[in-house]
Amino acid sequence: MELTRRDFAKLGALGLASQAMPPVLAQAGGRKIGYCVIGLGRIADHFMRGTKDSSTSQITGLVSGHRDKALKIAAQYGVPATSIYSYEQMEAMHNNKAIDAVYVALPNSMHAEYTIRSAKAGKHVLCEKPMATSVADSEAMIAACHAAKVKLMIAYRLHYEPTTLKAIKLIRDGAIGKVQSINSANGFNIAKGEWRINKPLSGGGPLMDVGIYSLNATRYLTGEEPSSITASVSTEDHDGRFDTVEENTSWTMQFPSGALASCSTTYGASMPGFYRVYGSKGWLEVTEFGYQNLRLRANYRTGEKGSAPTILDEPNTELDPKQFTREVEHMTECILNDKTPQTSGQEGLRDMRYMQQIYKAAGITVL
Amino acid sequence: MELTRRDFAKLGALGLASQAMPPVLAQAGGRKIGYCVIGLGRIADHFMRGTKDSSTSQITGLVSGHRDKALKIAAQYGVPATSIYSYEQMEAMHNNKAIDAVYVALPNSMHAEYTIRSAKAGKHVLCEKPMATSVADSEAMIAACHAAKVKLMIAYRLHYEPTTLKAIKLIRDGAIGKVQSINSANGFNIAKGEWRINKPLSGGGPLMDVGIYSLNATRYLTGEEPSSITASVSTEDHDGRFDTVEENTSWTMQFPSGALASCSTTYGASMPGFYRVYGSKGWLEVTEFGYQNLRLRANYRTGEKGSAPTILDEPNTELDPKQFTREVEHMTECILNDKTPQTSGQEGLRDMRYMQQIYKAAGITVL
Incomplete structure (x- = not known):
């Protein structure tokens, strides 16, 4: 059963849903859930370090096109050389009992293929955002995981992050009253040569990579x-740099309540x-x-006009890779308790649909 | 001759254009330029206090429907009772040599009528923003002032305000490089009964009143x-509260350079x-x-990647009504030196056109 947005809101309102779940190691007979990392780029490094810090999850396999690099990383994480796979032969992980799930950390356009192949190999899938580069691919990923009876979670790490959950809870509790408007931005000045500016790999410009944070936040x-x-x-x-993707995107969204959001990315x-x-x-x-240094500020008045406002300024002192630990532990919880991840494939699919609508509204042809 | 946006940009880049002008009292033979205030609401109070602080400008007349209130204010500012006019009889100021100009501080929909009547009475006009409630009215105001050979300035006080001018100068000097994107917001929770939420008086919702600051800023x-x-x-x-005007507006603008702006008002x-x-x-x-407490923050790197960034955090400690003093002194400069105000009727007309385009884009019928 899918968790609806409303369910998520309630969980958030009840206080840090992901933390509220029961300890899981009992269900696993004391064994940590094992993850095979597909793609050994920058974010995979954060994920592996975050998983190393976890009491419920561990790295038990690697998929890479660079065996030397993989061997080095395998040594760091205690992964046997026999659990290192090439992209071509990764289906062999089907018989590897130490691998319960995969973490797909490849360029966006490869998410669908590797999610579907992993599902067919009987492994649960934690896939980076954006889920894919088209609605059709996203739907195929959901269908493949459903057919294989494996979990599909999209790696929206902020859904499991305390500052974010506190912001959501404050809003649900009515602290700032009726939400009328949201501003959000997220972007950076990209270097030449990044796969992110190669549309066949990325599926689009900054919206797909970093604007998605603003989009997801407004929701x-x-x-x-x-x-x-x-x-x-x-x-x-x-x-x-911008031969295949756009440099800037700004968009506005209206929600059924009437709340408006204006967002920018670059x-x-x-x-x-x-x-x-x-x-x-x-x-x-x-x-x-980002991965650390989140900070919540607020200024609201719950009493009469003229009463003293509540002023919050709360830096989050947790350091990277704690967000990744929280994320992988949610996935592990869902695997052990047969629950649907809060950030399921449906959540990823929704953002994919809205991103395509943003592109369409801006006159860009989408798949 | 109208100052173009380019001229204004150059003036801004040369450093605080309004401050760069020569002392003016010499040209006026030592006499301060006299202003008649039309409409004695909240903003008129700021303007009168700001003018009182000026060495070049003074309050010399009042137009009000409440003679008792006007008499009290007249006493504060040394205005003779004979220089207090009713709305109906304000044309009598034509023969009042102490009145060089008017300051129109009425609800938006009255700006056109009182600007045109003042111009016909031979007085220069400083008119509050938004200039009017329609493009046609704005054009009529410009034409009337042109025909009467009087100045028309729209009271965009931030064009004369040091923090704003420094922000413009930093951008023109290339400190932050090529501008890609702008976010801006401005709004408040309005009380029942305000004329601002009565469309026949205001011409529209928060866009006309406070969103115009974001619009004008992006330009x-x-x-x-x-x-x-x-x-x-x-x-x-x-x-x-919102029977005649909308509560929220969010919009995006694209500029010829490719810079995008996303703005919100409520x-x-x-x-x-x-x-x-x-x-x-x-x-x-x-x-x-607002009228005080502006603060400029910046973080930019003019050197190589990896070099230390320049970090600015500059609170502006000038207190209200200093912005109004700067504003009226610019108008006085223009009167004495026969210059076109930096924020001329054309500047007001441009914003009026863009506001109408924003409304049209949102599906609202405009005049």
Whole structure:
């Protein structure tokens, strides 16, 4: 059974849903759930370090095109050389009992293929965001995991992160009153040569990679799905970086309550991630969508006009890779307790649909 | 001759254009330029206090429907009772040599009538923003002032304000590199009974009153005129406040350079004014569009990648009504030196056109 947005909202309101679940090692007979990492890039490193810190999860396999690199990493994480696979032969993991699940950390356009192959190999799948590069691929991933009776979770790590959950809880509890408007931005100045600016690999520009944080935030903050979208895209730099993807995207969304969100993303400028939520009783803001240094600020008045406002300024001191530990432990919980992840394939599919609507609204053809 | 946006950009880049002008009292033979205030509401109070602090300008007349209130204010500012006019008889100021100009501080829909009547009475006009409630009215105001050979300035006080001018100068000097994206918001939770939520008086919702700050900022920050606009409006509260105007507006603009702006405004939430400009070398932010407490923050790197960034955090300690002093002194400069105000009728007309385009993009019928 899928958790609905409403369920998620309730879980959030009940306080840090992912933490509220029971200890799981008992169900696993004391064994940690084993993850095979597919793709050994930067984010995989964060994930592996986060998993190493976990009491419920561990790295038990690697899939890479560079065996030397993989052997080095395998040694660090205690993965036997026999659990290192090439991309071509990864189906062999089917018989590897130490591997319960995979973590797909490949360029976006490969998410579908490797999710589907992993599902067919009988492994649960934790897949990075964006889920895929098209709605059709996303649906195929969901169908494949359903058919193989394996879990599919999209790695929206902030859904398991305390500052984010506190912001959601404050809003659900009515602290800032009725949400009227949201601003959000997230972007960076990208280097030449990154796969992220190669559309066949990325599926799109900064929206797919970092704008998705703003998009997803507006949905978890409001607890609603957008009912209409307008958007603009542009490219200023003609230096070879933006031959296949756009440089900037800004968009507005309207939610059924009437709340409006305006969001920006870029690959051409320094744009520290943030969202600010404006309500009838005050506002709250979270800065940083990154792996650490999130900070919650708020200013709201629950009493009469003229009463003293509540002012919050709460830096989150947890360090990277704690967010990844929380994320993998949620996946492990779901595997052991046969639960649907809070950030299931359906959650990834929704963002994929909205991103395509943003592109369509901006006049860009999508698959 | 109209100053173009380019001229204004150059003046800004040369450093605080309004301050760079020569002392003016010599030209006036030592006499301060006299202003008659039309409409004695809240903003008129700021303007009169600001003018009182000026060495070049003074309050010399009042137009009000409440003679008792006007007499009290006249006493405070040394205005003779004979220089107090009713709305009906204000044309009599034509023969009042102590009145050089008027300051129109009435509800938006009355700006056109009182600007045109003042021009016909031979007085220069400083008119509050928004200039009017329609493009046709704005054009009529410009034509009337042109025909009467009087100045028309729209009271965009931030064009004369040091923190704003520094932000513009930093951008023109290339400190943050190529501007890719701008976020801005400005709004508040409006009380019942305000004329601002009565469309026949205001011409529209928060966009006309406070969103115009974000709109105008994106233009002075980029030094460009928007080439396309998308927008959404909504109303959540059905408590009698929003029977004639919308509660929320969010919009995106694209500029010829490719820079994108996403802006929000509301009458239903606490939304402290700000803009943040994202460039290829860093970002800058100004918080507050109000009468004091502006603050400039910036973080940019002019050297090589890896070099130390320049980090600015500069609170502006000038207190209200200093912005109004700067504003009126610019008008006085223009009167004495026969110059076109930097924020001329054309500047007001541009914003009026863009506001109408925002409304049209959001599906709202405009005049």
